[in-house]
Amino acid sequence: MKHPNFCVHTAALGAAVAAICAAAPAWTAVPGIVGANGPQTAAFLLDAAEGYSSQPDGASVYSWGYGCASAPTGYAPAAMTAISCGTMQIPGPTLIVNENDVVTVTLINNLPVAAGPTSILFPGFDVSTTVAGTQTGTAGVLTREAPSSSCDPTTHVGCNTVTYTFTAKGPGTYAYYSGTQGDLQVEMGLYGAVIVLPNATDASISSCKRGPFSLAAAAYKHPQSCYDREYLFELAEMQSSIHDEALAQKQACEGAIAANPTATCPLISAKTEPYHPNYFLVNGRSMPDDMDASFAPMYPQQPYNGNPHMHPNELVLIREIGQGRIQHPLHIHGNHARVLARDGNLLLAANDKLSPLAGGVPRLAGPLIFTFPSVSGQAVDAIFTWTGKGLNWDVYGHTAAANIPCVPDANGYYTSMAGAPNYGEYCADHNKTIPITPPDPQIVANGLWYGGTPYLGLSESAALGFPSTPLPPGTAKQNQSAGYAYMWHSHDEREITTNDVFPGGMMMMLVIDPPSAPIDEAK
Amino acid sequence: MCKYRLVVGALLISAGLWVCVPAQAQSFRVQCPDKTALHPGAKTDKGSIKCQHIAGSDGFATMADGNQIYLFGFAPLSGLEDIQGGLPGTELASTFNKPYSGPIVADLSSATHPAGGNVNAAIREPAMLMNMGVLAANAPAPLIAIDEDDELYLTLSNVGMIMRPDLFEQHTVHFHGYPNASSYFDGVPDASVAINIAGSFTYYYTAPDAGTYFWHCHITPPEHLQMGMVGQLFVRPRQNQVPKNTSLRDALVNTYKHSDGTTYDPCVADVLCSSPIPPAQLSPVKQPAAGAKYAYNDGDGSTQYDVEYPLQMMGFDPNFHFVGMTFNPEAFADMKDKYFLLNGRSYPDTVTAGVIATAASDGVSRPAQPLPAAIIIDKTHGQKRALLRISDLSVTEFSTLATVGVPMKVIGFHARMLRDEAGNNMFYDTNSITIGGGESIDVILDVSDPAYTAGQTFFLYSTNLDHLSNDAENFGGMMTEIRIL
């Protein structure tokens, strides 16, 4: 059976999942942990541990993840109060540091013995594993590792560690992930992100305003990297049979040790080729779970969501990382985005002597994209926005008779009246009627994110002369503000499934809320 | 008696509360005004009103190994003559609104269609619309092309999928890459409305910035895209209309004017600026002739081409299509394409001229694959630069396309010129490009070098070498020829 929207499917899957259809809206910035323990330093005590990820088909998938071995120094952004860091999470904790911080990450190997050693790679940084002249951990192929041991998972007594130190030289978004047996360990969930914030006093961005839920006012020391909101999407996939195999071997090992404490068991060897992933993840979750709140209690080991919201004309920073082993073309409905940087490397015009930007910094050179061609291990930062310009009809459904003001600024937008319900409207289209006659509401199917009219922020259509539309129950809950919703999803469309069932997988809905609807990312 | 209808979706249905309403007549309605506020029909009009009519339908296509494959697809209901000529089915309102006088179903299998008449006009009469829409799906879906400053009224009529009477499927149109899209016309059923069988929905677009876009249905995408509901769409730039001998750069600069007449840098206020102004030219590049063609508003002539070819990369999994014709649910995780296509064909069908017709289950032969993929550059008659508008709607994997003999110059990506905000072109020469589903890229093949002569043939093909096969045949696949005449 095929269905145009989610609740049919989720209801069919069972009551627990169906609950999403009635859940309150939830959206979140880029929550993470900070490690400042002095000027220009940041220290993190992480562990690698086992756990289970929850998937919308009801599966509980055995996984490994990084987590906080003890409470971190702090959390960011400050406006988020319901924020935490567990001992095992997928993705691992987002490490938020300042440009030029000396970052120290100590990793405790708290994985089951059969998992063997583990490690972290920080590509893009010059990493040292030496502390006070002494090498930490043991030698590995790509970096020093923390060997396995049957240590106390709570107190960490007897656990092995390795310490990585690097200077966070440039602002941007970076991946971190296991450098040990990556085909298994990264598959199992050992990956995360580092975000380096630019020096806010730099002249190029000192006039940028930080949004209440933003980590910074700008992504880079560049005026065109200022942003109002930000979202981090770590894209990955899983083949659950690998996880099942790892669990079986781990359990066999534990059984052998239980029977004979001196027994040794072989390292887990799961079949990672040929690769046929059946789960496709945004921040460790699949649709529709990714739309639930960050830190929702249903997903204790997948704390980060994927539920972007914005207002018209806002600048949204998208931080995207390919954390799996295959490419995922993440298509963003609604508009193009301007690529700022790859792996923290800002893409600038060469020889831009005529730059009109503050301080003469060169203008941007990154491409405009409508799909993130996500590459394994690569982080891409891009700026997205949406203004409604050029539609040739009034997205708010204004009519001349209603006499609602729209006074264009130099760029044609209504920005002179903060708090106006049509703040940012493109005035050239003001009061223009929609150029088509919508179909009879009796012959269409309504989507769960459909507001009930063609217009942004209008859930009542009768007043505008449209037949009032019978909306499915739950619609208002998904999109209470009658915002414009856009699917952001893998365009390898088989990846918007969860273990063979559509819809699911690597999919989110961006909601552009009308200016009058507040967006509280702390929820 | 009454018909069941998916009225309010979702929770009601899952709760078993089907809504029963009297069976009602069809609600097909094709919208294409002759005049609009933007195009009142005055001499000063820029661009035109363009209209296109398509059916959400099903049908059959023939793969290069001779096997027939079942499609969910879009059928042309306007511009029939143009589409069979490999052209867009997008018509001027004045053409579209004429009474249709082309072939009817009874004529399709016969080689002698009634000649002349308004073959490109829209088919709107309901019975005729059903007759001509059912089983008439095309692979790829009907080509759409507009010019900047146009308005496009695109009507989708859902005629149902006659091979799958068990399905109530809606269809939609997603204009992939449309900037500042309204969710209402974005085609995502979750965020808008989707048209039921026997109804029509008219999508409205002003032509966005020039570029190579594409379109597809957005209902259950892993299924409807795999089954063939994918097509091509491009927008030609305003620069094509610049008068002869006018500086292209001046023309571009003049589009960035405040109401007080002062000009501005488009990229300062808009981080998504699509056509940055190129550096000043010592000797300004001028429009060489009326009718010159460009991929983008470049201001320097660098995206000029003589002939263009839309090429859509795509794959079909024959097992999935077979299951799709039966009354069983398809599996997604194991989807594996076995036919690797350019414009719905694999080699050697890619270079077959004209339409490829397939007899559907009713015995009627229909022109299901109208668009060849041969790249023909008529150097003898002055053609030197071919623009390849490459889009990818594979739902399973990234693919690489390579050329032998003629290098590719990549000039655009995702319907945008490759140019930094300071106006410097970031074009690059390469022998291969790699894109995934949901991406597009613009490539120019330049054979102006005297070493290229008429009679030469080169190849464009996938270097994912397993893609050079037609299911069990170890030959063919995603390949076509570049022929210099």
Ligand SMILES: [Cu+2]
């Ligand atoms: Cu469809």
